[in-house]
Amino acid sequence: MIRVRNLHKKFGDVNVLRGIDLHVKKNEVVVLIGPSGSGKSTLLRCLNFLEEVQEGEIWLNDGLVNPRKDNLNEVRQHLGMVFQQFHLFPHKTALENIMEAPVYVKKQARQEAEQWARELLDQVGLSDKANAYPSQLSGGQKQRVAIARALAMKPDALLFDEPTSALDPELVNEVLQVMKELADQGMTMIVVTHEMGFAREVADKVVVMDHGRLVEQGTPEQVFNSPRKERTKKFLQQVL
Numbered sequence: 001m002i003r004v005r006n007l008h009k010k011f012g013d014v015n016v017l018r019g020i021d022l023h024v025k026k027n028e029v030v031v032l033i034g035p036s037g038s039g040k041s042t043l044l045r046c047l048n049f050l051e052e053v054q055e056g057e058i059w060l061n062d063g064l065v066n067p068r069k070d071n072l073n074e075v076r077q078h079l080g081m082v083f084q085q086f087h088l089f090p091h092k093t094a095l096e097n098i099m100e101a102p103v104y105v106k107k108q109a110r111q112e113a114e115q116w117a118r119e120l121l122d123q124v125g126l127s128d129k130a131n132a133y134p135s136q137l138s139g140g141q142k143q144r145v146a147i148a149r150a151l152a153m154k155p156d157a158l159l160f161d162e163p164t165s166a167l168d169p170e171l172v173n174e175v176l177q178v179m180k181e182l183a184d185q186g187m188t189m190i191v192v193t194h195e196m197g198f199a200r201e202v203a204d205k206v207v208v209m210d211h212g213r214l215v216e217q218g219t220p221e222q223v224f225n226s227p228r229k230e231r232t233k234k235f236l237q238q239v240l
């Protein structure tokens with residue numbers, strides 16, 4: 001579904017991604033881990049063409065994306081994104097936040113978009129919060145609305161960038177639970193997270209990043225129980 005080949009990204013003189021090769025199959029959950037500053041967020045942003053890259057190829061659904069020729073707004077609809085800081089529109093209700101892209105980007109009829117938004121709210125366990133504004137929601141509820149909003153465009157895959165890192169500890173599980181349900185339903189996902197329990201339980205593949213490179217990848221069991229690389233061992237000692 002997603003194939004990255006030899007991706008290089010620099011900010012000025014700083015090499016942030018140094019030749020990334022990554023495959024994500026349909027229905028697969030890939031958890032991306034690694035030290036702060038290793039390039040995880042940059043990689044997700046490149047996948048969604050929020051960053052221009054110096055070199056490399058990104059293939060989506062067997063098509064090579066050409067950022068100079070293709071309509072990137074259309075390309076971005078294939079990948080939904082969920083951020084650490086939710087990024088909800090503060091002056092819109094939960095329902096309106098979810099309806100926004102279908103109505104304004106896809107030009108879907110309001111009534112149809114609203115019905116779909118209510119289904120999504122139900123899916124993330126927030127049917128009763130349709131008319132609540134973000135300021136009236138807990139962090140966990142906000143993130144669940146953000147997930148529903150990402151799903152509203154019917155993406156082929158979801159990219160999560162530390163979706164629970166801004167949450168109070170007691171709110172982490174409600175978000176992980178929604179993510180786990182999505183995984184069980186076959187949603188293709190790339191998840192940057194420090195939640196190693198989630199990685200162990202849900203990931204098909206764990207990918208370890210360090211200094212702009214993928215240093216190791218394998219099943220959770222391989223990576224957590226018998227890491228091959230020194231850098232993986234070091235990182236795991238710090239987070240486990």
Ligand code: ADP
Nearest residue numbers: 011014016034035036037038039040041042043
């Ligand atoms: P991670 O998500 O793994 O913590 P990031 O992808 O956020 O890492 O950052 C990787 C490196 O790129 C860091 O050294 C960071 O300072 C740098 N970086 C990220 N975004 C920018 C930017 N917009 N301009 C300059 N440097 C950046």
Ligand code: MG
Nearest residue numbers: 040041042161
């Ligand atoms: Mg990051």
